Amino acid sequence: MAEQPLHEHTLGNGLRVVVCEDHVVPLAAVNIWYGVGSRHERAGRTGLAHLFEHLMFQGSGNVAEGEHAALLEAAGASFNASTSFERTNYYETVPVSHLELALWLEADRMGTLPAALTQANLDNQRDVVKNERRQRYDNQPYGTAFERLCRLTFPSGHPYAHTPIGSMEDLDATTLEDCKDFFGTWYAPHNAVLSVVGDVDPEETLRAVEKYFGGIPAGPATPEARPGDLGPLSGVTNEDVDEDVPSPAYFAMFSLPTDGGDDIEAAEMAAEVLGGGSGSRLYDRMVRRDQIATEVWAGVTRLADGPSLALVEAVGPDPEKISAVLDEELARFAAEGPTEEEAARAAAQAERGFLERTETVTGLANALSQNATQFGDASRVFTAPARAAAVTGDQIKQMAGRWLAPGARTALTYGGASK
Incomplete structure (x- = not known):
């Protein structure tokens, strides 16, 4: 657009x-x-x-x-x-x-x-x-x-x-x-x-x-918001959840850079390569090759006043094995980074997401309000595809090594022993 x-x-x-x-x-x-x-x-x-x-x-x-x-x-x-x-x-x-x-x-x-x-x-x-x-x-x-x-x-x-x-x-x-x-x-x-x-x-x-x-009073100044800073996580904090669920599962959360800077673009593209659908590394490893999960997915919640968040979800009979394989794939990605094809596909997915968010008047109005509210610049919405396209494979690798490192997350285990 x-x-x-x-x-x-x-x-x-x-x-x-x-x-x-x-x-x-x-x-x-x-x-x-x-x-x-x-x-x-x-x-x-x-x-x-x-x-x-x-x-x-x-x-x-x-x-x-x-x-x-x-x-x-x-x-x-x-x-x-x-x-x-x-x-x-x-x-x-x-x-x-x-x-x-x-x-x-x-x-x-x-x-x-x-x-x-x-x-x-x-x-x-x-x-x-x-x-x-x-x-x-x-x-x-x-x-x-x-x-x-x-x-x-x-x-x-x-x-x-x-x-x-x-x-x-x-x-x-x-x-x-x-x-x-x-x-x-x-x-x-x-x-x-x-x-x-x-x-x-x-x-x-x-x-x-x-x-x-125009006639509505401006009102008092809003209070200062409490700081929301949080750096990369260290160590694995796991909680076993004692709930009746259809299948054992493993959920992991990672902190990511705050929205608004170049780092979040690279970090989100790293999450896309790792777990963004059936063409991702985690899906290929866990579902197709090792068959330890029936589904796996990774996604990002962008936040502008605090750390953005990456979430990995995997459903399978052995959450402990899923956790171990996740560490292996995170370590490999941090060492090797994405292939050229993976980086290009992640950039294309970012552009597709932008088009889906803004293709209707309803979606565009929301995106304009978001960028004006969070970044003071409504027109910033139109630069989203270019920002993603400018990210290099080396930047994706660096962000993965810092923010999506093995052994650095919080996790939930449903229906299985914790790692």
Whole structure:
């Protein structure tokens, strides 16, 4: 994708706005990122960022309970929200004739949500989130693996030591006052980026944004986030998980460089060569040749305010053997690095991932909000393929030797003896 012209503006209250024209279809994507996620939560109130994502759909000063979704559905919109370690985002894609409706709804809940925060809404949505936790995490095979690995990887009290879903105990302890304080602290224009992509006129769109968002007070400065630094891991920290699972399995987590620099590009490409699908080294060794696993996969979670994370998952009858073979393959890769073909394939996969993330107005709007929020540069999204293509085989080798070294990870063993 060629770089597309962006129209950027910052309102007087600090809201950053990015508009990008795309006249292929008569749609407009509205995407707003707030710079708050689970890493900003305090001890005893984990899960509050994700809980608040749900509360944001329960009405606001001029929108009755249930009306936010009803208005968007009547307009033929698709919409949702998500929470991660570092941000919460809300998004809707509407027929362009309903763009102002989407802007008004987002502005109303940014400016007036506390008017609709009631104990009944809190109790209802807390139960929804607790049920989500049961269904997606606690009662799913291996469902708490990522959460467990984060607790093993990060020191106690570290901002990334807990995941966005939070704990049942903390959700139960959350009060209405906690929610109002959380909103007042983080849900402010100066802590948000609004992107609009689609069949729009940039000047008209910016005027509409000013109309609906311009009168919202800037709010107080957000608190300084706690440092999230963590270097490469050393040694293997293993936890045996006593759960009834369909098959024994082995999960491993490695810390990686923070997103935003050249090192993360090379480190993610190293993870791609090692475990990115059926053409990877780990799949070839464990599934095809040694037949010690029925499936194996590696992937990366990029984080901008702390270490990125690599995760390796392998399902097979002997997790101890899987762990030993993983060390062998990591050592070989650190010594040899990738072949030219492997490096080229990893670069091609990076470009494919970029195209998949940005091929729709919805995806591009999200990518623009992300880059503006995390790196202060919305247009950075368009340089992703070039950044990956510039990585050399030697850089991949060096990053693997430092960050994906044998004997340097946290791990979970399901249904087998630990190594």
